[in-house]
Amino acid sequence: MAKYERIADDLRTRIQAGEWLPGERLPTETPDLTTCYKASLNTVRQALGLLVAEGLVDKVHGRGNFVRKPRKPVTRTNGRHQWEKDRARESEGTRRETGATEHDTGLTVSDLVFSADFREAEANEDLADLFGVPVGTKLLERTYRTRYREEDEPFNVAKSYLVYEVVEANPALLDPAHEPWPGGTQNQLFTLGIELDRIEERVSARSPTAEETEELGLKAGVSVLVLRKISYDITGNVVEVSEVTLPGDRTEMVFTTPLDRW
Amino acid sequence: MAKYERIADDLRTRIQAGEWLPGERLPTETPDLTTCYKASLNTVRQALGLLVAEGLVDKVHGRGNFVRKPRKPVTRTNGRHQWEKDRARESEGTRRETGATEHDTGLTVSDLVFSADFREAEANEDLADLFGVPVGTKLLERTYRTRYREEDEPFNVAKSYLVYEVVEANPALLDPAHEPWPGGTQNQLFTLGIELDRIEERVSARSPTAEETEELGLKAGVSVLVLRKISYDITGNVVEVSEVTLPGDRTEMVFTTPLDRW
DNA sequence: GAGTGGTCTAGACCACTGT
DNA sequence: CAGTGGTCTAGACCACTCC
Numbered sequence: 001m002a003k004y005e006r007i008a009d010d011l012r013t014r015i016q017a018g019e020w021l022p023g024e025r026l027p028t029e030t031p032d033l034t035t036c037y038k039a040s041l042n043t044v045r046q047a048l049g050l051l052v053a054e055g056l057v058d059k060v061h062g063r064g065n066f067v068r069k070p071r072k073p074v075t076r077t078n079g080r081h082q083w084e085k086d087r088a089r090e091s092e093g094t095r096r097e098t099g100a101t102e103h104d105t106g107l108t109v110s111d112l113v114f115s116a117d118f119r120e121a122e123a124n125e126d127l128a129d130l131f132g133v134p135v136g137t138k139l140l141e142r143t144y145r146t147r148y149r150e151e152d153e154p155f156n157v158a159k160s161y162l163v164y165e166v167v168e169a170n171p172a173l174l175d176p177a178h179e180p181w182p183g184g185t186q187n188q189l190f191t192l193g194i195e196l197d198r199i200e201e202r203v204s205a206r207s208p209t210a211e212e213t214e215e216l217g218l219k220a221g222v223s224v225l226v227l228r229k230i231s232y233d234i235t236g237n238v239v240e241v242s243e244v245t246l247p248g249d250r251t252e253m254v255f256t257t258p259l260d261r262w
Numbered sequence: 263m264a265k266y267e268r269i270a271d272d273l274r275t276r277i278q279a280g281e282w283l284p285g286e287r288l289p290t291e292t293p294d295l296t297t298c299y300k301a302s303l304n305t306v307r308q309a310l311g312l313l314v315a316e317g318l319v320d321k322v323h324g325r326g327n328f329v330r331k332p333r334k335p336v337t338r339t340n341g342r343h344q345w346e347k348d349r350a351r352e353s354e355g356t357r358r359e360t361g362a363t364e365h366d367t368g369l370t371v372s373d374l375v376f377s378a379d380f381r382e383a384e385a386n387e388d389l390a391d392l393f394g395v396p397v398g399t400k401l402l403e404r405t406y407r408t409r410y411r412e413e414d415e416p417f418n419v420a421k422s423y424l425v426y427e428v429v430e431a432n433p434a435l436l437d438p439a440h441e442p443w444p445g446g447t448q449n450q451l452f453t454l455g456i457e458l459d460r461i462e463e464r465v466s467a468r469s470p471t472a473e474e475t476e477e478l479g480l481k482a483g484v485s486v487l488v489l490r491k492i493s494y495d496i497t498g499n500v501v502e503v504s505e506v507t508l509p510g511d512r513t514e515m516v517f518t519t520p521l522d523r524w
Numbered sequence: 525g526a527g528t529g530g531t532c533t534a535g536a537c538c539a540c541t542g543t
Numbered sequence: 544c545a546g547t548g549g550t551c552t553a554g555a556c557c558a559c560t561c562c
Contacts, residue, residue, distance in 0.1 A: 002550065028528060040552045042304065045530090053469045061529050062559035078519045085521050195524055201517045205467035205485045205510030207315050223467045223485025223510060234523070248467030248485060248510075255463045255517040257340045259347050261496070262457055264531065290547060302533045307549090323548050324540035530558070539549070 007037050007047035015056060015067055025064040026057065055249045072148060074155050074246070076104050077254040081186075081199045088186040095183035101146060101156075110149070116179035117143040120164060130230065130238045131163055138164040140174065145215075155250060157215055160185065160242040166192060185231075185240060197234040201255075203227050205248055216247050223248040269299050269309035277318060277329055287326040288319070317511050334410060336417045336508070338366050339516040343448075343461045350448040357445035363408060363418075372411070378441035379405040382426065392492060392500045393425055400426040402436065407477075417513070419477055420506040422447065428454060428501070447493075447502060459496040463517075465489050467510055478509050485510040 001009075011026070020026055027033050033044045048065055051057040058066045080100040087095055102109060121141035128135040140162045147154040167173050170191045173181075181188055186196060208216065208224045216224070225248045231240040246253075273288070282288055289295050295306045310327055313319040320328045342362040349357055364371060383403040390397040402424045409416040429435050432453045435443075443450055448458060470478065470486045478486065487510045493502040508515075 004550080030528080041529095041554090043551060046550085055468070059529075060560085062527080062561080064528060078517060081519045082521055085524075089524065196521050197523075198518055198520045201519070203465060203487070203515040203517070204513060205487045206317075207485060223469060225465070225467045225487075251466060253465040255340060255465070255519075256460055257343045257463070257517075258460045259344055259458050261459075262347075262351065266531080292547080303535090303548095305532060308531085321548075322541090324542080324546080326547065526560105526562085528558100528560080531556085533555080534553100536552080537550085539547100541545100541547080543544080543546100 003037075003039060004043050004046035005050070007033075007039060007044065008050040010037075011047065011051060012054075012056060015051075020067045022067050022069040024067050026067065028064065071155075071247075071250045074105065074251045075254060076246070076251065077256070078199075078201065079254075079256060080104050081196075084184050084186045085196060088183050088190045090183070092182055095187060099180060099182075100184055113147050113149050114180050115145045116176045118174070118176040119143075121161070123161075127161055127241060130241055131161075132237065133163060140164050140167050142176070142179075144179075153216055155216070156244065156246055157212075158242055158244040160240060162240055166194075166239070185242075189231075189233075189239060194239055195234050196239070197232050197236070200230045200232070201227055202230075203253065208245075212245055216245065225251055225253070227253070265299075265301060266305050266308035267312070269295075269301060269306065270312040272299075273309065273313060274316075274318060277313075282329045284329050284331040286329050288329065290326065333417075333509075333512045336367065336513050337516060338508070338513065339518070340461075340463065341516075341518060342366050343458075346446050346448045347458060350445050350452045352445070354444055357449060361442060361444075362446055375409050375411050376442050377407045378438045380436070380438040381405075383423070385423075389423055389503060392503055393423075394499065395425060402426050402429050404438070404441075406441075415478055417478070418506060418508055419474070420504055422502060422504040424502055428456075447504075451493075451495075451501060456501055457496050458501070459494050459498070462492045462494070463489055464492075465515065470507075474507055478507065487513055487515070489515070 014020070027036065029044050029048070030041055033039075034041055037044065039047075048057060048059065052059055056068055058068045060066060080103055083103055084100050098109060101107075101112060119141050121139045123131060123133055123135055123137040123139050125135055127139065128137060131137070131139075142160040142162075144156075144158045144160070145154040146156040146158075170188075172178055173188050173191070183190075189196065204226050205223050206226065212224055225246040227244040227246065229240075229242040229244065230238055231242075233239045276282070289298065291306050291310070292303055295301075296303055299306065301309075310319060310321065314321055318330055320330045322328060342365055345365055346362050360371060363369075363374060381403050383401045385393060385395055385397055385399040385401050387397055389401065390399060393399070393401075404422045404424075406418075406420045406422065407416040408418040408420075432450075434440055435450050435453070445452075451458065466488050467485050468488065474486055487508040489506040489508065491502075491504040491506065492500055493504075495501045
């Protein structure tokens with residue numbers, strides 16, 4: 001076993017033993033760790049790199065290496081879709097009480113901070129194909145960020161696409177000031193006379209881009225879950241495409257598949 | 263921008279321009295790349311590390327750095343569960359034709375290579391809680407590996423847990439020589455008089471452990487999708503718990519949620 | 525300005541792969 | 544055995560944070 005692996009093992013054991021508590025600073029790379037382990041800086045940094053990849057340590061330039069605080073896990077279920085559909089035709093008062101994220105997480109509206117950003121976009125080949133429209137068709141692109149009130153970074157960045165011509169039938173939907181919209185997207189679609197038949201979610205994982213690393217407050221080596229949600233209306237058309245990026249180390253998605261009885 | 267980032271950018275551009283084709287070897291770290299970029303070994307290796315994390319380059323000790331061949335993507339849908347349930351009561355001939363993975367991927371049985379490994383295990387706290395049995399209860403632990411015939415490494419490693427006392431009612435189920443079992447787990451459960459009501463799948467992502475890196479043929483920096491599948495029978499009991507590890511960079515999971523009509 | 529991590533160098537030796 | 548990547552060292556200088 002390489003020296004840097006032994007150093008990492010030792011630090012891991014000591015962290016888990018509570019020698020340094022979450023949020024506390026580890027000994028400095030130079031001179032503390034290099035002398036303590038009789039290793040050169042490169043070797044110490046290689047060891048720390050393993051711990052960062054495992055999510056055990058946060059490196060902060062100019063300040064130090066810190067034992068990572070466990071971040072609140074975030075759950076997302078596919079039960080939210082039926083729940084949101086049932087709610088879409090309720091009164092505004094009922095719809096305003098709570099949203100799908102709160103339904104999933106068991107939190108209340110005031111625990112979460114939400115921001116929305118709207119712009120017009122043109123359909124690329126991929127989106128045009130899904131929506132069944134020509135490339136270049138005007139779309140409404142909506143970007144949503146959600147974070148816990150007491151944390152700095154969002155745990156969720158979502159981009160949602162709708163065909164502009166369809167949405168503009170209800171001008172209120174074009175104004176981000178109306179977000180968060182009580183009842184969510186399914187109520188918004190309801191105001192356009194659209195009923196959803198099914199939702200398809202495609203999930204994969206990868207290393208984050210530099211942008212995502214910054215935006216989600218991720219650390220090097222942490223992966224992101226990428227979820228593409230495609231909503232089909234009852235005529236079989238795609239009416240919304242949504243791309244959600246979630247930090248892999250704190251997100252758990254739950255999908256329940258009911259089975260027909262024999 | 264750091265020097266190692268500039269080197270990585272240059273190499274990335276040249277790879278994407280086709281200067282080296284998939285499977286070809288890049289110039290050696292020493293002396294080629296160090297002299298070509300007038301950089302030290304550490305810096306060149308830092309640059310290559312980025313490309314490895316992006317899945318663009320494979321490092322092979324003693325042989326060289328290679329442009330990575332695109333691996334076949336693997337799709338997994340939740341439609342497989344109902345499909346498998348429908349099939350569970352078919353004749354053995356029908357069941358033998360094809361399995362759930364083939365159903366998902368559109369491949370035939372001969373495209374895939376499959377191995378199974380059985381052992382007895384004791385329920386830890388986590389599994390005991392799910393199954394509703396005491397900690398230490400004897401379980402059957404089955405490990406499955408699936409790979410494409412033309413590739414070396416599996417794209418899927420699954421551990422499945424069943425309560426031993428339940429399974430031993432059909433001794434054929436205890437013998438790995440009978441794997442792959444025609445009709446899969448749902449047919450195996452059918453032979454025990456068990457019908458499934460629903461399947462819950464929990465998905466998260468993380469960096470692979472050293473073991474997983476080796477077993478799945480992953481490269482440093484590639485993340486894994488971790489899927490825990492929990493099968494409930496029609497009385498509400500958990501009858502199987504399965505933990506599947508999938509390479510994040512080549513797996514796409516598709517979950518379709520049907521919605522009730524208004 | 526002091527303290528800390530980030531990048532970089534030049535060179536040594538080890539471990540693995542193929543001939 | 545030659546070629547290649549993997550690990551490690553000792554030391555330099557830069558960039559960021561906080562006082």
